[in-house]
Amino acid sequence: MTDPDDKAKMDALNARLAAVKEVHAPKPRTPDHHSQAQLAWRMVIELVAGLGIGFGMGYGLDALFGTSPWFMIVFIFLGFAAGVKTMMRSAEEVQSKQAAELAEEQDDRPQG
Incomplete structure (x- = not known):
């Protein structure tokens, strides 16, 4: 047997919690248009x-x-061989990072 005052208090608390969560929610990532150029210069x-x-x-x-x-x-x-090996390692690092971001985006999508 719930008291109507308790229900109103719980609704008010839930509304305040939702407002705080909305304020502190992570902002969506904006695409970095310079990342490919940075990667090319790095290589x-x-x-x-x-x-x-x-x-x-x-x-x-x-x-x-x-x-x-x-x-x-x-x-x-x-030196050329070492430079190419380092470039390949950088490319693999970026590829694995992109794959992890893609998997994270797919996990965040609603199922249904």
């Missing part, structure tokens, strides 16, 4: 950094041992 920088480091190491070893240009050629190729 370019990783490749160039690998080439630059390989060139520097090879040039330094050639200067040290007097074997110009053999170490430089070898280390440029090694």
